[in-house]
Structures are given as structure tokens and as C-alpha cells.
Amino acid sequence: MLIALKLKALTLGAATVTPLLVMAFTPPVAPKAPEGALMLTSGAFGYRVAGDFSLDGKPTTNPLQRIKIPRALVVMKNQVTAAEYARCMADRACPRVALPAGSRDVPIVGVSWHDATAYAQWISKKTGLTHRLPTDEEWSYAAAERAGDETLPVVDPADPAKAWLARYEAEAARGQPQVTTPQPAGTFGENSKGLADVAGNVWEWTDSCFLRVSLDGGRERVTNTNCGVRVVEGAHRTYMTDFIRDPRTGGCAAGVPPSNLGFRLVIETKTRLAFGS
Amino acid sequence: MLTRRTALMGAAVAALVAMAPMALADDLKLPRQHVDLVAPPFVHPHEQATKDGPKIVEFKLTVQEKEVVIDDAGTKMWAMTYNGSMPGPMMVLHEGDYMELTLVNPATNAMPHNIDLHAATGGLGGGALTKVDPGEQAVLRWKATRPGVFIYHCAPEGMIPWHVVSGMHGTVMVLPHVGLKDDAGKPLHYDRIYYVGENDLYVPKDENGKYKTYESIGESYADTTEVMRKLIPSHVVFEGRVGALTGKNAMTAKVGETVMIVHSEANRDSRPHLIGGHGDYVWETGKFNNPPERDLETWFIRGGSAGAALYTFREPGIYAYVNHNLIEAVELGATAHIKVDGKWNEDLMKQISPASPIPADRVGAADPAIVTR
Numbered sequence: 001m002l003i004a005l006k007l008k009a010l011t012l013g014a015a016t017v018t019p020l021l022v023m024a025f026t027p028p029v030a031p032k033a034p035e036g037a038l039m040l041t042s043g044a045f046g047y048r049v050a051g052d053f054s055l056d057g058k059p060t061t062n063p064l065q066r067i068k069i070p071r072a073l074v075v076m077k078n079q080v081t082a083a084e085y086a087r088c089m090a091d092r093a094c095p096r097v098a099l100p101a102g103s104r105d106v107p108i109v110g111v112s113w114h115d116a117t118a119y120a121q122w123i124s125k126k127t128g129l130t131h132r133l134p135t136d137e138e139w140s141y142a143a144a145e146r147a148g149d150e151t152l153p154v155v156d157p158a159d160p161a162k163a164w165l166a167r168y169e170a171e172a173a174r175g176q177p178q179v180t181t182p183q184p185a186g187t188f189g190e191n192s193k194g195l196a197d198v199a200g201n202v203w204e205w206t207d208s209c210f211l212r213v214s215l216d217g218g219r220e221r222v223t224n225t226n227c228g229v230r231v232v233e234g235a236h237r238t239y240m241t242d243f244i245r246d247p248r249t250g251g252c253a254a255g256v257p258p259s260n261l262g263f264r265l266v267i268e269t270k271t272r273l274a275f276g277s
Numbered sequence: 278m279l280t281r282r283t284a285l286m287g288a289a290v291a292a293l294v295a296m297a298p299m300a301l302a303d304d305l306k307l308p309r310q311h312v313d314l315v316a317p318p319f320v321h322p323h324e325q326a327t328k329d330g331p332k333i334v335e336f337k338l339t340v341q342e343k344e345v346v347i348d349d350a351g352t353k354m355w356a357m358t359y360n361g362s363m364p365g366p367m368m369v370l371h372e373g374d375y376m377e378l379t380l381v382n383p384a385t386n387a388m389p390h391n392i393d394l395h396a397a398t399g400g401l402g403g404g405a406l407t408k409v410d411p412g413e414q415a416v417l418r419w420k421a422t423r424p425g426v427f428i429y430h431c432a433p434e435g436m437i438p439w440h441v442v443s444g445m446h447g448t449v450m451v452l453p454h455v456g457l458k459d460d461a462g463k464p465l466h467y468d469r470i471y472y473v474g475e476n477d478l479y480v481p482k483d484e485n486g487k488y489k490t491y492e493s494i495g496e497s498y499a500d501t502t503e504v505m506r507k508l509i510p511s512h513v514v515f516e517g518r519v520g521a522l523t524g525k526n527a528m529t530a531k532v533g534e535t536v537m538i539v540h541s542e543a544n545r546d547s548r549p550h551l552i553g554g555h556g557d558y559v560w561e562t563g564k565f566n567n568p569p570e571r572d573l574e575t576w577f578i579r580g581g582s583a584g585a586a587l588y589t590f591r592e593p594g595i596y597a598y599v600n601h602n603l604i605e606a607v608e609l610g611a612t613a614h615i616k617v618d619g620k621w622n623e624d625l626m627k628q629i630s631p632a633s634p635i636p637a638d639r640v641g642a643a644d645p646a647i648v649t650r
Contacts, residue, residue, distance in 0.1 A: 057630070057631065157628050161592065161617075165594065165595065168614075168616060169616075172523075173525070179351070214633075224632075224634060248607070256524060
């Protein structure tokens with residue numbers, strides 16, 4: 001037992017030391033950050049956890065937690081455009097979706113989580129840099145002051161209609177974007193972290209799955225993970241089935257859906273990227 | 278070509294011209310009532326049962342041709358409307374009353390219009406006597422002899438369907454003097470009334486699949502007709518646009534209130550359904566001399582007719598009122614919402630257990646692999 005532990009310590013030591021030695025002799029050339037990539041320094045922030053939360057078997061408000069983004073986060077300033085997605089389509093790497101008739105220098109919309117994921121894989125291969133959809137935590141961090149913190153009233157099982165009506169009122173009162181057709185990058189301005197068009201008229205897919213979480217006994221326990229439904233972020237947070245391209249409401253579904261579904265990517269790197277020219 | 282119908286219509290127009298235009302109907306010596314109309318889903322104030330004798334009820338409809346937005350994506354179409362809304366306003370009177378209707382076609386319009394009232398008898402429902410070109414108006418008097426809800430619509434020669442699916446339709450409600458009654462003859466009363474007018478719309482698309490827009494109403498005619506002839510609407514909506522009765526525009530009611538919903542479709546069949554509620558009393562064909570059906574889940578509105586449903590709300594919450602061809606409700610727009618305030622009734626419904634993991638001892642129950650023989 002003791003030997004095993006020692007061995008483990010040794011290997012760990014070696015693993016951490018060796019790269020340093022290598023680096024000392026052959027300094028790696030930092031890969032160049034793609035145009036439009038922003039590096040956000042790590043930090044902590046107040047995050048309204050996504051999902052459905054319950055306490056003692058009754059629905060409760062999603063907790064507000066102080067969480068840390070442990071490493072610098074590289075995120076694209078702009079949402080992926082129709083022109084960019086069209087190139088992936090032309091390479092037969094992305095599913096075919098309807099492209100705008102006019103200018104393609106607008107965000108691609110009408111894309112599902114699968115489409116967005118296919119694009120991320122394609123652009124990763126093209127650039128040699130791992131691109132992916134952000135987690136909901138990463139998106140909220142990057143969205144900064146534009147991340148919504150809407151806590152919809154929770155359902156009282158004794159009178160479910162109250163919360164239902166209140167939610168309906170809240171959703172109906174949301175300001176809907178004036179224009180629903182995708183607009184050129186920058187139309188909806190930049191946030192404090194330099195990201196463009198956050199919470200404009202294009203909602204963004206995240207990689208986070210829909211969770212049902214119990215807070216019973218003061219500890220968080222995920223009772224159901226549904227990765228067929230992903231967290232979608234924008235002017236308000238919502239949850240969408242991953243193959244949906246065109247969000248809409250109607251029938252039993254009350255409330256106001258996102259105007260459009262698009263996405264923005266983050267870049268994962270083991271080494272730092274070189275920014276600037 | 279002079280058909281028998283055009284000859285008849287020509288004669289009717291000639292008769293109208295011969296009449297002095299200002300000689301309004303004072304030959305009846307009846308009390309007059311003027312009604313200011315309101316746009317759907319609302320209905321102008323009116324008595325349900327009345328002690329009044331027959332009277333002349335004056336209404337005015339002004340035709341407005343205009344470009345309107347019909348969904349949240351900003352799709353536009355050229356509409357033809359009575360008083361600016363599609364459908365036009367509901368006009369209420371009592372059995373035995375006379376409607377004196379002034380139809381105005383302002384000079385700013387491009388098209389001739391008229392009105393065919395299904396509740397009226399003779400003269401193509403009034404269509405033969407009301408044709409007005411831009412810059413003209415006509416006055417029609419007709420007697421309300423049959424109680425019920427009835428469509429009215431524009432019926433210009435050769436272009437009837439186009440005018441109708443462009444918005445020119447509405448409803449007349451003729452109430453029995455004694456008010457409404459159930460199948461056993463017991464009086465029925467409503468606390469609120471809503472008029473839900475359904476529109477099937479046919480907006481042409483370009484070669485890229487985008488909805489087209491047109492400089493003028495005339496330019497939209499040929500393409501629109503081509504879409505119409507395929508009988509597949511691009512939109513099926515209430516009150517002229519997707520979302521006209523949802524969100525901030527949702528209808529409202531309270532638990533314990535009895536609500537009358539009049540539903541019209543001037544062109545195509547529909548099947549209204551109140552999700553989470555019922556039709557307590559439904560005049561499916563809309564004619565009040567027939568006893569209402571009770572406890573309906575979905576009722577059928579024949580194209581070219583209106584129906585009426587009475588429901589007392591028993592549970593608060595959001596109700597969806599839809600065309601229960603759910604493809605039309607969700608994909609094409611035929612959804613309305615009703616916000617109902619009040620106290621929840623646990624006897625009618627209670628959530629025994631919210632969504633939670635399936636208990637382990639139940640998981641296998643339906644698994645054939647563990648069934649022992």
C-alpha cells in the first residue's frame with residue numbers, strides 16, 4: 001500500500017516536471033488565436049443554476065451560486081454566421097439548413113444543437129483548435145451583465161394556477177426584439193466583456209443538459225439528466241429539444257419562445273493562444 | 278357576356294340609383310338605436326334578453342384595404358377589411374329587429390366591395406344591393422328573422438374567395454328576445470363574450486421559399502390566387518395574425534364566470550377545442566332555435582358558418598383555445614389563450630406526485646425478462 005502510494009507520487013512528480021523541462025528547451029509556438037476570439041480571464045461570478053429544482057418534493061427556485069471559471073475562457077466575439085456555416089455545408093460536414101436569401105454576413109439561425117455541434121467539429125478539424133459549444137456556466141460568465149437572472153415563480157402544488165399565471169404574465173411582459181430576422185454582427189452592441197449581440201434576437205445553444213435536481217437534506221442531487229434537451233441562452237433562458245431548429249409556441253405550450261436559434265463557440269486550448277497580430 | 282345573375286344585379290343597382298340616396302328607412306316608424314362597433318375579440322355592449330319591441334339598429338362598416346403583418350416573423354399581406362380588423366366586428370341585434378347597415382368604401386381604396394349577410398333573406402344576402410366602388414357608400418336594411426350567429430362577407434363578382442381570405446368577413450349575432458335557453462328551456466346567460474374569428478391565409482412565396490411582398494393590393498392578386506387554388510393555407514390564425522390572442526393579448530376570465538365564445542370561419546372548416554375545459558352548451562351550427570349540445574370536447578365549425586359555445590370556468594390557470602387540427606394550431610397559428618383567475622379546486626385536479634425518478638421496485642414490473650412462469 002505504502003509502495004503504491006509512493007509510486008503514484010513519483011509518477012505524478014515526473015508528469016509535472018517533464019513538460020517543464022521540455023518547455024525550457026523547445027519553447028512551443030503559441031497557436032494563433034483565430035480572428036474574433038476573445039480571451040476572458042478566469043474569475044468567479046454569481047450563477048443562477050439551470051434546470052428544475054425541488055426541495056422536499058416540491059418545486060423550488062433555482063439556487064444562485066458563486067461559481068468559478070477556473071481558467072481563462074476563449075470565446076468568439078460573434079455568433080457563427082450564415083457564410084461560415086455555408087462553408088461547412090459545402091464541405092458536407094454540416095447538415096443542410098435554409099440559408100438567407102440576401103447577405104450571409106448575419107448569424108446562422110434555424111440550426112439545432114446537432115447542427116451546431118457538427119459545425120464545431122468541422123471548424124476544429126479545419127483550424128486544429130478545439131472549438132465547442134460553451135457550457136451554460138461559461139455562456140453566463142461571458143454574457144456578463146447580459147445574462148438574464150429571471151427567477152420565475154415556483155409552482156405551489158396546492159394551487160398550480162398561481163405560478164402558472166404569474167409565469168405567463170412574466171413571459172408576456174418580456175420585451176421581444178423588434179426585428180426577428182437576423183441582423184449583421186454588432187447590431188445589438190457589445191457587452192462589458194466585448195462579446196457582440198449577446199441577448200439580441202438570436203438565442204444560443206449551450207452544451208449543458210437539462211437537469212432535475214433535488215435539494216433535499218441540504219445537498220444537491222441530480223435525479224434526472226436529459227441530454228436530449230439542452231439549455232438555450234439569450235434574452236431569457238430556455239430549454240430546447242436538441243433537434244429543434246425553429247422554436248415556436250402554440251397549442252398547450254404557453255409563453256414566448258426564442259426568436260431564432262443560433263450559436264457561438266468557445267475554444268479549448270492546452271496552451272495559451274497568441275492574441276493580436 | 279350577360280348572365281342572368283348580372284342582369285338581375287344590374288336591375289338591382291338601377292333600382293338603388295333610382296332611389297333618392299338620403300331617403301333612409303323612416304317608413305317603419307320604429308325606434309332607432311345606433312351602435313358603435315368594436316374590433317374582435319370584443320363585442321359591443323348589448324342586452325341578452327330584451328323587453329324592447331322591434332327596432333331599427335344602425336351599424337356602419339367602412340372598408341379598409343391595407344398591408345398588415347400576420348406573424349412574428351413580420352410576414353406581410355394585403356388585407357381587405359371591414360372597419361380595419363380581420364375579421365370585421367360582430368354586430369348584435371335581436372330577432373325581429375331591422376339592421377340598417379351603411380357600407381362605406383372610401384376613395385382611397387382600389388377595389389369595389391359589397392356585403393353578403395348570411396342572416397339576411399334575399400338579394401344574395403344583401404350582396405346584390407350593396408356593391409360600392411371607391412368613393413361610394415350604400416345603405417341596406419334587412420330584417421333579422423332567424424336567431425343565431427351568422428357569417429357576413431364580401432362577395433364581389435369573380436373575386437369572392439380572394440376578398441374573403443383577405444379578411445373581409447365577420448359575424449352577426451341575432452339573439453332571441455327571451456335570450457338563450459338550454460335544451461330543457463332553462464334560460465342561459467353569459468358574463469363575458471368573445472368573438473374569435475378564424476382566418477385561413479394564403480401568402481405567396483418566392484423561389485427561395487421566402488414570403489413575397491407587393492407594392493399594391495392589385496399586384497398580389499395573381500400569385501395569391503395561385504396559392505389559394507392549391508387549398509393549403511400558409512397561415513391559419515385567429516383575429517388576423519399569429520399571436521393576436523396570446524401573451525399580452527390573451528383573453529381573460531374568472532373562475533365562476535360564464536363565457537360565450539363565438540367562433541367563425543368564413544371559408545374553411547375548423548374544430549375549436551378549449552384545452553383544459555369544455556363546451557358546457559354548444560350551438561355547433563350556431564342557430565339558437567336548435568337546442569345546444571352539452572359537455573362537448575371539440576366542436577365543428579363548417580366553413581362559411583359561425584358557432585357559439587358557453588363555458589363556466591371552474592379552475593384557474595392558462596387555457597389554450599385552439600383549432601384542434603393541432604398542426605394548424607401550432608404550426609400555422611390557430612392558438613389563443615385565456616387567463617383565468619380564481620381559486621384552485623383540488624377536488625377537480627391535484628398533483629399527487631411531481632416528476633421524480635421511477636421507484637426501483639416498479640422499474641422491472643413491465644420488463645418481460647423478469648416475469649416468472
